[in-house]
Amino acid sequence: MRSSRLILIAATAMFMMACNPDHAAPASPAQPVSTEGFIAATTDIQPANLPALIAAFDGDPVGVADRLERDIGGRSALTRYATAMIQHGQAESLGRQLARIQNQGEPLAQPQDQDGAVWYPRAEDAGFVTGGIGAVLATHKDALPAFAKGAGRSPPAADADLQAWLSEPATTLPRPARSAFDDAFRAAYRATRPD
Template identity: 70%
Template sequence: MSCEQNKAVSPSPATPVATDEFIAASADIDRSSLPALIAAFDADPVGVIDRLERDIGGQSALRRYATAMVEQGQAENLGRQLTLILNRGDDLARPDNQDGAVWYPHAEDAGFFAGGVGAVLSSHPDALAAFSRGTGRSAPAASDDLQAWLSAAVADLPRPARSAFDDAFRAAAYQPD
């Protein structure tokens, strides 16, 4: 059964899990628990992604979440969530100083989320049409590189922020054998 044929999770309001509990709550996602994770992400997308990016188990939790979204008919919603993160304008390019170094935490978090979502989409190509609707963009052609298509929204970031995005994207998209 294709992802498009799966019945979508009910959009009824759910009590979001706490941001600091997102990783643990994603250990076993089913139709009844997914709405609380969606609500948590929608309530605090920056906090959830930051937590996933920096905490042990976050990469696996992100993939479980994205996989559940796709498999439970929420690919369009996942596209909307990615768009919220990528369309944060100057926030993605804003540098931060830590331990004497300049880094781009928001670009890094966005790249991490996009890379994890891209890894899931690469194994669920039937979900790309719905996902694309959520992003408000045309679906990539079969010959298009998925990473390039996902990264197009941040093409205008200054080079250091774009490098932080790309590095985090590659790290999150990496799937060890």
């Protein structure tokens, strides 16, 4: 009688976890990571599961950036991901990923109406991801040449302002979109940077 009750409880728990993506197990090499599961999958990044995270980011950079910016735990997840990428020799890939987010062109400047206000979600997401990655790069400056190569840019000069260098691609945005980018950049950079 007791064992059948335990089986029923275990089956119910497994069903509930399967129906709720927030309780998904961290990805393994054989288990792809969805955009929705990206944050949860960064809780324990190992060399074996980093390729699944890279594939998720590469597959939907806009969706992952949006999740990181708006979901609880996004800042920490971004810090863990960027740090793991640099520590495992993937700074060039990280630069390529950021370039894809920053170089969306017109969609970055597209306003959206919400609750009677105008906002720029893509510019905000790009600023947030740029600031979070920038905070990690500030403590791993040796990775800048590889990162810059991936981003398709020349590395910053030794005396250059890293924040200004990272934000350069956003300088062509119209003023309101640029303000959204800058505000999100500063918030992510301050919150992510270890002092």
